[in-house]
Amino acid sequence: xxxxxxxxxxxxxxxxxxxxxxxxxxxxxxxxxxxxxxxxxxxxxxxxxxxxxxxxxxxxxxxxxxxxxxxxxxxxxxxxxxxxxxxxxxxxxxxxxxxxxxxxxxxxxxxxxxxxxxxxxxxxxxxxxxxxxxxxxxxxxxxxxxxxxxxxxxxxxxxxxxxxxxxxxxxxxxxxxxxxxxxxxxxxxxxxxxxxxxxxxxxxxxxxxxxxxxxxxxxxx
Numbered sequence: 001x002x003x004x005x006x007x008x009x010x011x012x013x014x015x016x017x018x019x020x021x022x023x024x025x026x027x028x029x030x031x032x033x034x035x036x037x038x039x040x041x042x043x044x045x046x047x048x049x050x051x052x053x054x055x056x057x058x059x060x061x062x063x064x065x066x067x068x069x070x071x072x073x074x075x076x077x078x079x080x081x082x083x084x085x086x087x088x089x090x091x092x093x094x095x096x097x098x099x100x101x102x103x104x105x106x107x108x109x110x111x112x113x114x115x116x117x118x119x120x121x122x123x124x125x126x127x128x129x130x131x132x133x134x135x136x137x138x139x140x141x142x143x144x145x146x147x148x149x150x151x152x153x154x155x156x157x158x159x160x161x162x163x164x165x166x167x168x169x170x171x172x173x174x175x176x177x178x179x180x181x182x183x184x185x186x187x188x189x190x191x192x193x194x195x196x197x198x199x200x201x202x203x204x205x206x207x208x209x210x211x212x213x214x215x216x217x218x219x220x221x
Contacts, residue, residue: 014045015192016115019072023051023079023087032121032166032175033080039179040078045190047072051089058092065097070110074189075155077146078119080166084135084142086118094149103153112154115189115196117205118143119182121166129164140203156196161185161205181206188213 020040024033027050041048049068055061069075079086101108120139128134135142139162150157161182169175185205188194195212199205205212 014190016045016073016190017071018043018046018074018076018186018190019068020046020048020076020078020119020186021051021090021093022048023077023090023093025052025087025089027052030080031170032163032178033078035175035179036078036119036182039183040186043183043186043190046186051093052087055089058089060093060096062096062099065093066099066102066110069097069114072114074115074117075111076117076119079121081120081122081139081142084137085145098149098153109154114155115158116146116150116153116155117158117160118146119161121163123167124164126164138203156200158196158199159202159204159207178206181209184213185209 020037022033022037024030027034027037037048037050040046047068051060077086077090079090082088085091098104099108100106102110120143122129122139124134129138129142131137139160140147143160147157163169163174163178165172165174169178185194193213199212202208
């Protein structure tokens with residue numbers, strides 16, 4: 001019996017499998033992260049894990065989380081920016097899951113070659129996140145401990161996908177466009193249509209998303 005091309009396309013494996021580790025301790029109050037999570041959950045090839053829902057007592061299943069890492073090519077921490085870092089459960093996750101001999105150190109090559117980035121939301125305006133601003137440092141600078149973690153684990157670090165002014169984004173009508181960019185980014189990463197080489201040095205991934213996607217498509221990536 002002849003094969004159905006449409007059926008073959010439907011089961012075609014993605015170029016990359018994406019793991020979104022979501023951390024928001026008050027999801028019911030979220031105006032930006034909640035719609036982002038919902039949109040990511042609708043995408044094929046993207047696995048979303050709500051860490052606070054899955055581990056309400058912080059009793060993280062190390063073996064399960066390591067298996068998840070092994071099964072994916074891209075790892076994303078999605079979270080609001082809490083005190084210039086991640087919510088607590090993501091730190092707990094790092095402390096327990098990224099073990100010596102698994103993620104780094106002698107024999108710790110499980111994450112080599114994978115991509116890593118953060119999708120974060122900040123309450124303040126972008127102008128507050130610079131040397132002359134209220135917070136003195138850029139988002140990328142504030143997340144440098146995660147950048148170094150990625151390097152130690154042999155991963156390729158991508159700049160954060162950041163939403164500034166998250167507290168007023170709904171009133172200002174910016175959420176839908178941000179979620180659309182989020183879906184576009186995940187889709188491009190999944191399908192191999194993001195220019196990784198051009199992305200790595202940017203201050204944030206959504207600064208020039210059109211160019212990152214189009215240049216990859218033009219190069220046949």
